[in-house]
Each structure stands twice: as C-alpha cells, then as structure tokens.
Amino acid sequence: MDAGAPSKTATVISVDEQFRSIVGSDHVRPAISTDSVAGVQPKLVVVPGNETELAEILRVSNDAGLAVVPCGGGTKLGWGNPPARADLILSTARLNRIVEHVWADLTVTVEAGCTIEKLQEVLARHGQRLALDPLWPDKATIGGVLSTNDSGALRLRFGALRDLIIGVTLALPDGTLASSGGKVVKNVAGYDLPKLATGALGTLGVITRAVFRLHPLPRKTRTFAISVSDVEQTQHFIHVVQDSKLAHTSLQSEFSGQAPPISHILFEGTEAGLDAQEKQLRTLGGSARVLEAPPSVWSARQEVWTLTDPENRVIAKISILPANLGQTMELLQRTAHANHLRWRALVYATGIGCLRLEALPEALRDTLQSLRRDLERQGGSLVALHRSEKVPVFDVWGNAGDTLPLMKAIKHQLDPRNTLNPGRFVGGI
C-alpha cells in the first residue's frame, strides 16, 4: 500500500478494532521494520487462533480493501516479486496443531502453522515421515512450504508436494472456508484444489490445513559420493544411474567454478538390499571414485543459501531437462567466466536445481536474465528466490507462457479484489 495515502491509513485504524474483537487484543500488533515483505512495510500483524478466525480476518480485510500477506515461519517470505501493496501480515503461527495422525492409514491432517520439524517428530514416533526435505525445517511451516512448493532431494523417489498432499482447506478472501480432496490417498471426487493451492504463493487463498499421505521411515540408509573429473562425465554418470535398475532415493550433483563436480546418491532399504545396490553402483560407476559419505551431504541445498555476503548474491531455482544438465552447467561456467561471477549450483536428477551467483549487483541481474532466456529456450525455467536489495528489480518468475490469461481468470474468481499477496506472483498476479 502506498504509505502516503491517508484514507487507507484511516481504514486500517477502523478495522483494527474489528481485528481485535475477532482474535483478541493480544494477537494484533503493529508491524515493525523486521516484518517488511521484500522491502514493503506492512502496518499490522494479526495472529488468529483458529481457521474460523483466520477466515474472518481475511473477510474483514477484503471488505476494507486491505492487502494481506499470509505468513508461516517467514523463512521464504521474500520469495516472489515485492508486493504491490501490503497492509497486514496474516500469521498462521497459532494454527499449529497436528489434528490427526492416522498412522495405520499412513495419513496426517495438520494445521498450516505447524513446522516441518515438529510434524516429522510426531510422525517418527510411528516410524513414518512426510517424504519431503524442504529448507529450514525447524522454522518452515506446512503452509509456507506448500505455498512455495519447496522440495529437495527426496523428490526423485517420492514426488513433490503435489504428489503428497491429498486434502486442503483454504480460507478465501470472501471468508469462505473450502475443503477439497479428502483424508484418503486415493480419491478422484471433485477438482484437485490441493494441487492448485500448492505453489500458488498464497495468491488464491490462505491454506489453513492440509492432509498428506505418508511414507515409512527407511530401515537403513547409505549415502555415497561419486567423483568424476568434469561436467560431461557427471552427465554421463547420472544418465547411466537413471537408466539402470538401481532403486535410489536421491541423486544430486554439485558444480562450481572452483572445484570439480561431485555427485551424491542415497539408498534406503534393508541391509541386504543396500549391499547389493552398493555393488551395482560401483560397477556402474566404472572409473569414478565411489566413497561412502555422511548423511549431512543432503543438506547441501541449505548450504547454498548460507549468505555470508547477502548484498552481492542472487539465488535462483532452475528447472531443466535432466539430459540438459551438462550443457546447462557448461553454459553457466562460460557466462560466469565472461561476467566475472562466482557461482555454485546444486542440481537434482529430476532437473531441478538451486543456483547461487555472486558478483556486482547489475552484473547479477543481467546474467540471470540472460541465463533465463537460454533455459526457457530449452523448455526450462529460472525463478529468482533471493535478490539482495542492491540488485536492480526484475521479474523473478520469467515467462508464464500462453496460460497467463487463464491464471488471471482463476485469480479473479477466487480473489477478485486482489487482496492476497497482490503483484507477487507470475505475470503480475
């Protein structure tokens, strides 16, 4: 919201009382500078205690024409374009219950504000897990991880959130609480709105709860590091493994301008199964060096995010065809060399990767935009996730293709007043 618009300020004050009457005075506070969203300062933080309160806050805000930024743990609140307006932060911090873990059915119903770590702890008591390894699980919440469609190394075997979520409840800006999907793994009744909400960056509704299918925790795991001399051999190795009968859970490769590439592979299963797979891996690896590695290598993505010099860095998510891995990394190396950038990339065998570039701000913007054009030409994409304030503003999403009018129509149907996260999503949604 435009800070200089007095009428809007007046509106905020008048609805402030309504907010307090809905959630209690203790759960409404003025926003402070650390609450700013991608450089835009909201005015209030409202923390409803249940989904009915949340829907009511949303309705009142919508009626008053206020822009709402839904927020979970806040770990990825900077993802997306800066909001066109931001009046209040709607926090799910108090919606943090695990409603129902039906371990015998391998399902869990959980509120949006529950952290991943807390959920996994409860599931582990029955030897189960949500088969997902998102960033910062100690702070990241179910709602935030869903809205940003965050996924990690486990995706290769278990799919993304879209494949794990089986039900969702959304609070819409008009105050509607709508559920879709259900509590059973197999269900084709009605539209699959859990998938629509996943990755929508909170622009269609606020996720208040979700139901997931679960997987058993592995009996045993074993991780190996595979070292080959260059990018081309890495590509070859990945292809050989992917085209083999190995039943690996994860496969990732790390590249940078400084060191030769290294790949990691994770196996899960019984002792006998792991022994057999290790043997096969060593055969497939040929001349590559194959060493057992600690499980800590699976937090490599989070390390890419360790920002020692946040002023001069961008971090982006890339998605490419797995077979284009080699050429993409070579392109990166050439581009980095030409523009004097330091870079590091972590790419999973799914073709999804995380890229960190370090250089002067203008060079970063130009390089990212040129890389994006190259990736889009091959059918891929590049979405900027972190951009330091000094880097000139550019659209973080890239090309939305021929579906933008349809996406806008969906947005208009569910959020006609543009209340939720205005301007943050693809194509200005």
Added chain:
Amino acid sequence: MDTRILDDLRAIVDGRGLISSPEELHTYECDGLTNFRVIPRAVLLPASTEQVQKIVRVCHRERIPFVARGSGTGLSGGALPVANGIVISLARMNRILEVDFPNARAVVEPGVINLDVTGRVQLQEYFYAPDPSSQSICSIGGNVAENSGGAHCLKYGFTTTHVLGLEVVLPDGSLVHFGGKTLDTPGYDLAGVFVGSEGTLGIATKIILRIVKRPECVRALLAAFPSTNEAGAAVSGIIAAGMLPAAIEMMDNLAIQAAEAAVHANYPNCGGLLLVELDGPVAEVETLMTHVNEICHSNGASEIRMAKSDAERALVWKGRKAAFAAMGRISPNYIVQDGVIPRTALPKVMSEIERLGQAAGLRVANVFHAGDGNLHPLVLYDRRIPGQEENAEALSSKILELCIAAGGSITGEHGVGEDKKYAMSKMFAEPDLATMQRVRSAFDPLQLSNPTKVFPTPRLCGEKPGEYQPHPLETSGIAERF
C-alpha cells in the same frame, strides 16, 4: 441444431469425421456405464489439434455443449452425451509423437491406448505406470479426464503423478499449454487441476507423460485367509512393518469364485484372498517377501503361494483384472461400485456391507485395492426379477454412504461423472463445491464442456436463471422436473 451448423462442422473434419445418422449415433449413446443413455446430435472425429480447436470454436459461437470421448470405457458416465450437444471423439488422434528416453518422457495424442505407451517403450525396459484394469482398450485422454489409477498406484501414483504437461483446447477454442517436459513451470499447477476434471475444463490434445524404468524384479504372493478380516489385518501388518508394496489386492469368496469361473486363475478357495506384489532390487524384494510371508502366516493365512515365474504372475493378475467382467459368470446383472475408505475402517465397513446385502436379499462380491482402501463392491442382481434392479441401486448407494461416513470418498478411480454427482453434496459442503465451480468458471464461463457432469444440480444443469424454459433433457424425455 440447424443444418448450417452441421455443415460447418462437417467442413472441419472432411466428411468421414462426422457421424450424424441415428443408427451410427447409437454407438455413442453411453460409455462403460450403460444405465444412462443419451443420443448426441452428432459425433465429430477430429484428426488434429487444429480440428479440435475449430470444432470447439463453432460450439462456443453457437453455444453448443460438447463432450469429449476417448475409448468410452469409463464407468461413471463421464462420456455420456449431452442432449442436443455433440460428442468429440479423440479416437483418431492416436499417435505417440515422441519418446525421449534420456529424460524418461513420452509425448502422446489423447487417443493413444494406455497399454500402447508401455508397448512402445518396453524394449528399453521402461513402462507407463498407471494401469487401470481396462488398460488394453482405454485411452490416455480418458485416463487424464478421470485421473485413472489401477492396481499399482499404491506405489507408483495415479495418472496425475505421471502427466507432466498438457496441450489443451479450452472451451472457447483457445490453445494453451500446462506444465511441460520440465518440472515446476512458473505459475499455478494447471495440469494438476485439469487431470481428473472429467472433461469439464477443456479437451487435452497432447499429453506429456513420465515413463518409468522397470524394476529389477517383481514378485507376487497369494495368501488365502479364512475371511477378509484376517486378510485386512495382514494388510495393516504389512503397512505397519514399513513396507510399500507395488500392489495389495483383496478378493472375497464370491469374487474368487467368479474369477475362477472366468479365467481359471487357480486361486485357492477361501474367504479372503490377498495378492501382494513387491518390486525393486532382487535382494531387497526377497528380504521383504520373507517378511510379508511371516506377516500373512501370523494373521492366519491357510495357504501362501509365490508366483514363481512371470507366466504365473500374469495368471494371478489375470484373475484380478478380469474380476469385474467375471461377475457375469455368477450373476446376470451387477453394479460396479467404487468407493474409498481409510484402510483402518475395513473390518467395520465390510461387515456393514454384508449386513446391508443380507437385509436387501442381494449378494455383494468384493474386489479391492486393499493397500489404499479403494473398494469395488459388486452388487449382484437379476434384472428380470421385478424390483431387484432398484434394490441393487439403493444398496449400491448405501455402500457409498458407508464410505463417506467412514471418512472416505465416493470415488477412488472411476470418477463422479453422471453417476455420482448426486453424492457430491454428501461428501462436500456447499462452500467446497461452490469454490470448485468458481475454478470451473475460470476455464469455462459458458459451461459448454461436459456441462452436466461431476457437480450436483440444484437446478437442472445447463439451465439459465430467469424465466422458465424447458431444459433439453426435459424436452427429450430424459429428465423430469419435480
């Protein structure tokens, strides 16, 4: 529909792609669910995306409802024509356009038969995972519409898991592309919404599929239990032991008898038969199979057999996959139901089904995907006996209500279609359905694409608010207003 419009349509598909004679139209009056029948005004058989677009543009211009159709094997009436509407059959668009092994993708047209995708990639030891029982005749386009499952979706997921991208003709005739060959294309997951929308959001004209490498080995085990209760307990034991089999199927005694009569699968005669399939690396599968064996024994299995060869395994599956059709061997008529329950509710729901069957004086055979709680109770009846068909339908509906009450779903894989739209409001609250309708309006504001399906209709569907006008279904004698 006046002849001018028919001429316009004929011009698009060059004569042989248009069917309008009453005799030929009968072929299209229903799909695999035969108790609803509507004769369409015409059937169009386009050969290309451009032709589909042109047809849909005419429909949009003239406000003619259309229903897309694949092989017509659907079991919920999803491809039931709309009176005064047209059917767009995708049967002629049946090319596999591209197979990309390095990226494990296949690009196909909607009329491609499910099993033909596997046929095309099996030499390289890949397969297309979703395997509905009708996979030798059903089309990928139909699978996309219904989000088809199959026995192996417990481990491999559903059609939606394997569809990465779609080329779609929207109900206004515009062409759009959802998803793609790469994952996570920026924007809403429109492919996720489209798959399983039962033809109500547009027509898929090209589909990007994921193909999967064949596992190193596949092993199947048959275990005979005194009743489905013990079999169900064994299933819970397998899940509790942290295993995720490729498939767990269960059949009760009636279903076993029918399958035996039809395909001589050599099943043991027992009260509850469990079929467990594990796949993966040999060492892993053998270790786990020993464990499954123990679990079955400790839950009272009287007989356990391992399918020793691929041929034996194929025979085991043949009995299961033929189970629906096999009912014809033991009953003149039957209704196939498709409901889902949380697996933990199985013993309670099974005994309740038995009680309801006895009360109605009807036999119910049970075949189900036990791993994910997807029940297929088959209500057996004889149409020649007055009143029995109505009783059977009532019983089938009651079984569905049991599923909803147990926290399950009215359909696990067959879809809502025409058959179950009445039950949608029992499973979902009004705001839930209204939200889905809002999404639908974004795709199809004029409600032209398979307009009468999926959603319950407080008004007769297709009817505009305002002064009374007879609905097409009324004028054709199919519906009545009360």
